[in-house]
Amino acid sequence: MVGPIIQFSNVSKRFVKGKETITIFDHLDLSIQAGDFVAIMGPSGSGKTTLLNLMGGLDQATEGQITFNGAAISGLSEGQLAAWRAVNVGFIFQFYNLMPMLTAERNVELPLLLTKLSGAERRQRVQAALALVGLRERTGHYPREMSGGQQQRVAIARGIISDPKLLVCDEPTGDLDRATADEVLLMLQTLNQEMGKTIVMVTHDPAAAKYAHRILHLDKGAFTDRELAA
Amino acid sequence: MNDFYLMRKNLSRKKLRAILMLVAIFIAFLIFGVLASFQHGFNAGTGLGGTDSRLITVSKINFTQSLPVAHIARIAGVDGVETVAMANWFGGYYQEPSNLLAMYAVDPEPYLKAYRDAYVIAPAERAAFLADRGSLLVPEGLANKYGWKVGDSLPLLSNIFSNKTTNSHRWDFTIAGIIHTAHPDDPQGAILFHHAYFDETVTFGRDKFNWAVERIAPGADGDRIAGAIDLLFANSPSETATQQEKAFNRAFLAQIGNIALIVTLVVSAAFCTILMIVGNTMIMAIRERTKEIAVLKTLGFSRGRILRLVLGEALLLALLGGVPGLLLAVVVDKVALAKLLPGSTMTWPISLTGIGFMLAFGLVTGLAPALNAMRINIAAGLARF
Numbered sequence A: 001m002v003g004p005i006i007q008f009s010n011v012s013k014r015f016v017k018g019k020e021t022i023t024i025f026d027h028l029d030l031s032i033q034a035g036d037f038v039a040i041m042g043p044s045g046s047g048k049t050t051l052l053n054l055m056g057g058l059d060q061a062t063e064g065q066i067t068f069n070g071a072a073i074s075g076l077s078e079g080q081l082a083a084w085r086a087v088n089v090g091f092i093f094q095f096y097n098l099m100p101m102l103t104a105e106r107n108v109e110l111p112l113l114l115t116k117l118s119g120a121e122r123r124q125r126v127q128a129a130l131a132l133v134g135l136r137e138r139t140g141h142y143p144r145e146m147s148g149g150q151q152q153r154v155a156i157a158r159g160i161i162s163d164p165k166l167l168v169c170d171e172p173t174g175d176l177d178r179a180t181a182d183e184v185l186l187m188l189q190t191l192n193q194e195m196g197k198t199i200v201m202v203t204h205d206p207a208a209a210k211y212a213h214r215i216l217h218l219d220k221g222a223f224t225d226r227e228l229a230a
Numbered sequence B: 001m002n003d004f005y006l007m008r009k010n011l012s013r014k015k016l017r018a019i020l021m022l023v024a025i026f027i028a029f030l031i032f033g034v035l036a037s038f039q040h041g042f043n044a045g046t047g048l049g050g051t052d053s054r055l056i057t058v059s060k061i062n063f064t065q066s067l068p069v070a071h072i073a074r075i076a077g078v079d080g081v082e083t084v085a086m087a088n089w090f091g092g093y094y095q096e097p098s099n100l101l102a103m104y105a106v107d108p109e110p111y112l113k114a115y116r117d118a119y120v121i122a123p124a125e126r127a128a129f130l131a132d133r134g135s136l137l138v139p140e141g142l143a144n145k146y147g148w149k150v151g152d153s154l155p156l157l158s159n160i161f162s163n164k165t166t167n168s169h170r171w172d173f174t175i176a177g178i179i180h181t182a183h184p185d186d187p188q189g190a191i192l193f194h195h196a197y198f199d200e201t202v203t204f205g206r207d208k209f210n211w212a213v214e215r216i217a218p219g220a221d222g223d224r225i226a227g228a229i230d231l232l233f234a235n236s237p238s239e240t241a242t243q244q245e246k247a248f249n250r251a252f253l254a255q256i257g258n259i260a261l262i263v264t265l266v267v268s269a270a271f272c273t274i275l276m277i278v279g280n281t282m283i284m285a286i287r288e289r290t291k292e293i294a295v296l297k298t299l300g301f302s303r304g305r306i307l308r309l310v311l312g313e314a315l316l317l318a319l320l321g322g323v324p325g326l327l328l329a330v331v332v333d334k335v336a337l338a339k340l341l342p343g344s345t346m347t348w349p350i351s352l353t354g355i356g357f358m359l360a361f362g363l364v365t366g367l368a369p370a371l372n373a374m375r376i377n378i379a380a381g382l383a384r385f
Ligand SMILES: Nc1ncnc2c1ncn2[C@@H]1O[C@H](COP(=O)(O)OP(=O)(O)OP(=O)(O)O)[C@@H](O)[C@H]1O
Pocket: A015, A016, A017, A022, A024, A042, A043, A044, A045, A046, A047, A048, A049, A050, A051, B379, B380
């Protein structure tokens, strides 16, 4: 194996609200290997989304260090983090979070506005990404004209368009029926196996978690799995 | 696709809201354009002419009130008054009521004497005018505008008085001569005709005048003479107010200035109202998009980029509403306003001021929502439904 793509060392996360301080993580350790497919399960409020936010550089740890491919991302400025996310992380959400006023094609193209690619290169990449998720004939459709499963596939295409190493998925099948969920999960599995994407997926669904190589259980801000902190 | 495409798409996502905002901005700039042009026309027509060697006497009540003709002889007797001429409004127009003319019924000889340094008239034309009671003198600018020539007969109408010989508002004149200004920049002045002709044909308002102009001896003390004139009629039913011509013109200008100020205040109030409505609507529109903006930030859009997207959208809105408003104002000027008040045109400075206001409008309405958008916290924004 190549070594950990993500490493949490002694990470604490606290929210301060007025006089109250809520501690979500207290000295948490975690390491995820490059190319892994990890499912994170746990009760509501256990800190799963917060964990993904830290991992994906959407939020900062209060304490401790988070490294990505050996380089610390804790301590980067907001602007540096934004640039880092654009290159290194793809995000997939439960409710797809597509732009309603843009077609499938434009939604997928959105992250490429942050690159210097030419119009032709962009178009080529967008077509390839949409073909990969099986939506070649839906390029001109708006989100409202598509089913939940189709929208999630557009979101996946958007997530991989800038070719990030890491895909962070927060309950990606939470809003889908069994069959559609399986389609989406198979797609993630393919991305993991054939394109080598590291995937970290939060899910409440044990059937979904089975697609992962490894399942971690989070409860009250701590992993309950023994073998973990390796 | 580029940022401009995103701004356009964002702007047009709620059609009705966008249209209402565009219409509000459109109206604001239409009003601005029309009034600014109108004001330009007004100011152009009132050059600050006048000299210290002339006094103007009007009724003390206000300058639209008439005074008895008998006043003239008494004013002439005041020490230091070289010559005095009475003058009357006529409310003249040519063919159409919209072709308004500045036109006074005056005592021909003393009036021309009083204005001898301001007007240049060919001696033969001057003599012809003085000799013919039914003739008139026209300023060069008007003659050129309507193609009038010396010798033409010219029927003119009054929107105030009626003529008992024609049983209508029509008076028939012959053009005796052209008035040139001594300096090209001087105010053009008015059409002049014989007060005597007016007096004997008019159905009402005889033996009255609206104002008198006095020429005073060189070096004479204008204030003293003005005081002496007013003293003559103190405590009479027709008291007078006499001022040096320059001061009189300035007072007249000040009144117009007040009107301009009121107009400016009204327009500014409308402007501010529309500004606040649009600004508020923009703030709400952006707040509705909190989650989407959080997604853009997630994808790696920087704070500055988000700020620019929202500001750009507000600027685009201001220009899309404002430019057509200004263009329609140009049409209104050409079709309607210029007939009422020549010189009412959308000048380049007015257009550029308008564009400047649009940019300011866009920046002001866009700034608060843009700052809000820039500050959206990703984690909190994504957690919203
Ligand atoms: N910005 C914040 N300020 C204060 N508390 C927060 C904030 N964000 C999250 N929390 C709290 O942190 C805890 C963990 O939240 P998180 O969203 O990570 O849970 P989760 O495991 O994803 O839950 P769910 O399964 O419902 O999505 C919760 O108690 C939540 O109220």
